[in-house]
Amino acid sequence: MDLVIREVIRENVRISPLTTFRIGGLAKYFFEAQNKKELKKVINWAQKQNIPYFILGGGSNILVSDKGFDGLLIKVPAKDIKVKKGRGALRIVKAEAGVLLSKLIAFSVKRGLSGLEYFIGIPGTVGGAIYGNAGWPRNQKSIGDVMVGATLLMPNGQITKKRADWFKFVYRSSKLKNFGSKKIIILSAEFQLRAGDKNEILQTQEEILSVRKRGIPKGYSCGCVFKNIEIKKNHSSFFRFADQLPLAFIKRGSISAGWLIDQCGLRGYKIGGAQISKQHANFIINVDKAKACDVQSLIEIVQRQVKKKFDINLSLEIEYLL
Ligand SMILES: Cc1cc2nc3c(=O)[nH]c(=O)nc-3n(C[C@H](O)[C@H](O)[C@H](O)COP(=O)(O)OP(=O)(O)OC[C@H]3O[C@@H](n4cnc5c(N)ncnc54)[C@H](O)[C@@H]3O)c2cc1C
Structure with a gap:
């Protein structure tokens, strides 16, 4: 392992605490990317060494083997969230894929922006939510309804932007699920939200949370x-x-x-x-x-x-x- 890679990669890391199931053995390698450049470099290293890799979001939708993962487990950057002005009452909120969905929702609601409040209570990250088109079945809303585009790191190392229609969102699925070991990594995503009445948004959230509290074990x-x-x-x-x-x-x-x-x-x-x-x-x-x-x-x-x-x-x- 070259010196720079050795500095950022940890070995034999327990996966179970990184999942909501609290199940799973050790990851041979574990890497928490701070930025795109570092991520690209480590992916390139893993590909050259023929080391399988897997992107871990909040670990809230996966079952990990008791034997662990004989490869590289990666957490993507999770810092940035920003808001841009759109047309009229529309606003574009952009978040890095590793950001917790709950944090993105809180950010938007605080600014009176409506569209993401329906997903309150869903654990995990922005990237995980897009990958599986997470949603709240009671009102048939899914994250793909509000995502307008995302920046992806392709397996060949290229960074590219794709619009929402590219993802072919359907119930609890997106095109990303078809790529298997040829992983496409979501780096960040943009959501189109609408400036609304903050109290109404908060009330919607409260209603959903109270249903979730009663229904979710x-x-x-x-x-x-x-x-x-x-x-x-x-x-x-x-x-x-x-x-x-x-x-x-x-x-x-x-x-x-x-x-x-x-x-x-x-x-x-x-x-x-x-x-x-x-x-x-x-x-x-x-x-x-x-x-x-x-x-x-x-x-x-x-x-x-x-x-x-x-x-x-x-x-x-x-x-x-x-
Ligand atoms: C108590 C509880 C309640 C839940 N309620 C709901 C609900 O109401 N609705 C719902 O839809 N789901 C629900 N879930 C399931 C889960 O929270 C969602 O599916 C969530 O969106 C998964 O996100 P994650 O970040 O945890 O993904 P992970 O479990 O970490 O990963 C899931 C998949 O996404 C991929 N992935 C993650 N990040 C990226 C990325 N940046 N680029 C490419 N691929 C990526 C992973 O490789 C993996 O294949 C619930 C789970 C729990 C534990």
Whole structure:
């Protein structure tokens, strides 16, 4: 390892405290980038050495192997947030990808800017939210609705700007998910917000937070494990049990994965230290020093049971780093 790289990279770093699940072994290498230049240099080094790398945001949507990651775990720069004037009441807020989403929301709300308040309470970073098009299902809003563009570091080392349509945002996904090991790194993103009534924005936030407080289980988790099912895409299986579905699902056009899991009698089911939440069956909670393999076993059981009962394939909202 050359001297400059050695100075910025740490070795054998515990990953579990960097995740909301508190699961995972050691990262062989760990690097917290302070700026783009440093990041480019380290990526270039990893590529030359054939070392796999993975971008870690807030670690709130990943399940990391008990064996850890035999590669380079990277945190991207997380300092800058600024606001630019747009047309009329519109404002553009730009944030580095490593900035916590909560910090970006607080920054915007403080200035009376509306558009991001719907995402209050979602853990993680700006980069992680864009990668998975995070959102609040109750009002069908997703981060891709307000992001207007982002600056990316491409695998060939080029820095390029892309507009929102390039990302092909859909429910809990973006084009970035298709690139696998050829990682595209989000460096920063711009959001189009609207100057509004600060009290109204704060009230919206309060309402969402109070719903979240009642609905989201406490404890170490990585949020919803499975994606909800869009009704349009599953007509044949859906009609077989349409009469059992709560009306709310039909109205909003999607079936809650938690409801399907619950119907299989799996609420509270436990393997090792991991348990399907008694409060919300789409959450798996690390109740007692759970291993990644405990969580994986639960995931497999859920997928098998839901397939058997409803003929529906539940797909993962979380990502494995195994
Ligand atoms: C209690 C709880 C509640 C939650 N509620 C919600 C909710 O209401 N709605 C929702 O959508 N999600 C929710 N989540 C899931 C999670 O918080 C979101 O998916 C979040 O956006 C993930 O961001 P992160 O920074 O933690 O990403 P990570 O988990 O660190 O990473 C997720 C993926 O994003 C990639 N990534 C991260 N940063 C970058 C970058 N800069 N460039 C390229 N790729 C990057 C990673 O490589 C990884 O593939 C919840 C999670 C928890 C624990």
